[in-house]
Amino acid sequence: MFSSAASSALLHDLRAKIARIEHGAQAGPGHVLPFGLAPLDAALPGGGLALGALHEAAGAGPDVEQGAAAALLIGGILARLQGPVLWVVQRPDLFAPGLAGVGLHPDRVVFAEAGKAVLAVMEEGLRQPGLTAVVGEVDGRLSLVASRRLQLAAEQGGRLAFALRRSRSFDDPALNEPTAAVTRWRITALPSPPPLPEAPDTPGLGRARWQLALRRCRGGEPGSWIVEACDAQGRLGLPAEFRDGSAAETWHGASQGSAPGGSPLGHRAA
C-alpha cells in the first residue's frame, strides 16, 4: 500500500517535470479548468481541461450535423473563463441567445464568419494577443497537420482552442481520423428523467442529460460519463442517482468491452 502510494507520487513528480519541459512555465495546476465533477477531473491530467491546448468536441449520431450539444458544452466551458472569445463559424446558424443560456454573455463573443477559411482564422485568433479562447466549427476533415498547427498556436499563446467538429453525414469516418487535439469529446444526448422525480407523470422538461465520452486524452485515460447538461452558469452536473460515487461512469479505460452493465440507463459510448 505504502509503496504504491510512494511510486504514484514519484510518477506524479516525473509527469509534472516532463510537462514543465514540454510547455515551459505554462503547465501546472493553475493552467487547467476543472469541470467541478470529481470523476471527470480525475481522468484529466492536471485535474481539468488544459488551457493552452487544442480540444475537440463533436456531437454523435444525427447531432453531428448541427453540433448543438457540443456547442452548448463549449459555451458552458467558455462561460466559466474570463475575457473575450472568438467563435469562428462557417455559416451563421449559431444563435447567441442559446449561448447566453449557458452563461456565455454575448458581449464576450466575437463571431467571425469565415466560410472555408475557418482553420486559418482560428490560427490567426490564437496567435494574436487579447483573446482567452478560440472556437472553430470545422466541417468535415481536420488533418493531422492542420490540427498540429492549431495545437502549437494554442500552446504558444496559452489559449484554449476548441474545434467543434461537424459533418453532413452521421458517421463520417473523417471524425475518427487522428488529430493533434489534446482531448477529444463526443457528446450524445440521452433521454432526460422526468422534471419532478417524485411525480413522473408531470409534463415538462427537466435538465438535459448527456453522455460525455472522452475518446482520447493525452496523458490521461479515456472514459465516458453520464452528466447533466450545462446550467445557466455553464456548469455540468452529476445526475442525482449517481452522486454517491463513480457509477456515472459507463466505462473507463481503453477496453470498451468491459462496460459494466450496472448503469441504470444502459448506455454506452458510441
Add this chain to the structure above:
Amino acid sequence: MALPKEAHPEGAPLVTVLHDGRRRVLAAVDAAGAASGLHGGMVLAQAQAMVPGLAIHDADPAGDAEALRRLAGWCLRYAPLVAADPPDGVWLDVSGCAHLHGGETALLRDLVCRLAAQGLASRAAVADTPGAAHAVARFGDAVTAAVAGGEQAAALAELPIEALRLTPETAAGLRLLGFERVGHLAATPRAPLVRRCGTEVVRRLDQASGAVFEPIAPEVPPTLVQARLGFVEPLLTAEAFSGVIARLVGVVCEALEKAGQGARRLDLLFERVDGAVPAIRIGTARPSRDAQHLARMLDERLERIDPGLGVEAMRLVVPQADPLAYAQAAARLNREDAAPPDIAPLVDRLGNRLGAERVYRSAPVESDVPERSVRRVPALMPPGRRGWPASLPRPVRLLDPPQPVEAMALLPDHPPVAFTWRRIRHRVRRADGPERIAGEWWKRDGEMRSVRDYFRVEDQEGRRFWIFRRGDGVDAWSGDLRWFLHGFF
C-alpha cells in the same frame, strides 16, 4: 457621376452665363430650366425670350473646377483612387474596397444619399471600365446602377451614341449616318468607321468595352497625411514592396503622431511603369498608428497587386484619420487590474481578410420574434448591459428559415406526439410549452394576426428540438396550423 452646378432652388429657372466673344451664352441650366427647353450653349437673349424671369448668375468655371476637386477629395472616403472629371464628374476606382461599404450597390446608394444631404443631385454608376461607368451614370435609367462584371457591352448597347464621350461634331456626323445607339456602332465593321470618322469613335468604343486600358490619374489632396517613395529601378517583388511599406508606414505614423491622430483608412498606391495605379485599401476598426500592425495588414494584401512591368513609386495616403490621444500606461502591480486585453488588431485583421461585416458581435433586440431578437453589432462596440431574458430557453442553433415538419398533436394546446423531419420520425417523449409568440403587427401588416406556439420537445433519443405551430389552434385566421422546426438545443 454627374452634378448640376447648383442645388435646385425654388421659383424661377436658374441659369449661369459665360461670355463667348461678344455674346453671352448659357453655361448651365437647372432642372426647371431644362424642362422649359433651355440647354447649355444657348444664347442668353434667346433663352430670355423663351422663359421670361430667368434668374441669371455669372458662371465661375475656376470656382467650379476647384469645387469639383474638393468633392473628389471628399470621395476619398469611398475609394483610394479618385479624380475630378471636368466639367461635371468624379471618377472613383472602387476595385477591392466596395466590400468596406457593404458592396457596390450599397456604396453607390450611400454616395448619392450623402451628396443629396449636402444639396447635390447626383447620379452614380459602377462598371468594369471608366468609359462604361461614365456612360451609364449619365445616360442610364436609374440614379444608381451597378453593371455586373463583363456586362458592360450589354449595358451600353441601348444607350445613345453621345454616351461614348464623343465630340459633338462626331456625334452629329454619326447621327447623320443613321447611328443612334451604341449597339449599332459596336456591330459595325471597324475599318470603314475609322476611314469615315477617324480613330476617336473606335478608341472610345474600346475604352468602354475594356479592350483598351484607360488609366485614371488620381488626385491626392495635399492636406492629407501621406508619404511617397520613388525608385531608381522599378520594383517587382513582394519582398521589395514590404520593405517599402515598412518605411512608408514609419513616416506616416510619425506624421499621425504629430497630428495626434490615428488612421482609420490607409491607401497604398502603386504607380506602375505603364501608368496604371493599382491600390490597396485597408480599414481599421479603431484609430491606429501602430506601425507594425498597419504594415502587417498592408503586407497581407500584397498578393492582390499585379506589378505588371514594374512599380516606379509607391504612395501611402491616410484618407481618413480620427483623433487618437496617448493612453495612460499606469504601472500595475498585479495582473488582476490589468486593462482588458485589446482585440482591435485582431478585429482589423479578420475584417480585412473576411470583410468587415463578417466579424461581429451579437446584441439583443427587444423583440419576441426569435429571428429578430439578435442583431449584429461591430465587434468593438462598447459592451451593452442587457442580455436576453434567462427565463425563456432558446436553442443554440437556429434554422433560417424554419423548416416545415409533419407533426401530429392530439389537442391544439398539446405538443405533438411525433414529428417527421427529413424523412426521419421523431417520437416526442417529453415536451415543454407552449410559449406563444405573437406577430409584430406594428412592423408588417401581414403579422397583424399571426401567432406561433413554440414547444421544446425531446425525442426518444434525448435530442431536443424547438418546434412551433403556426396559428393558435382555435381561430383559422391566426395561422394555418402547420408545424415547423426552428432550432436545436
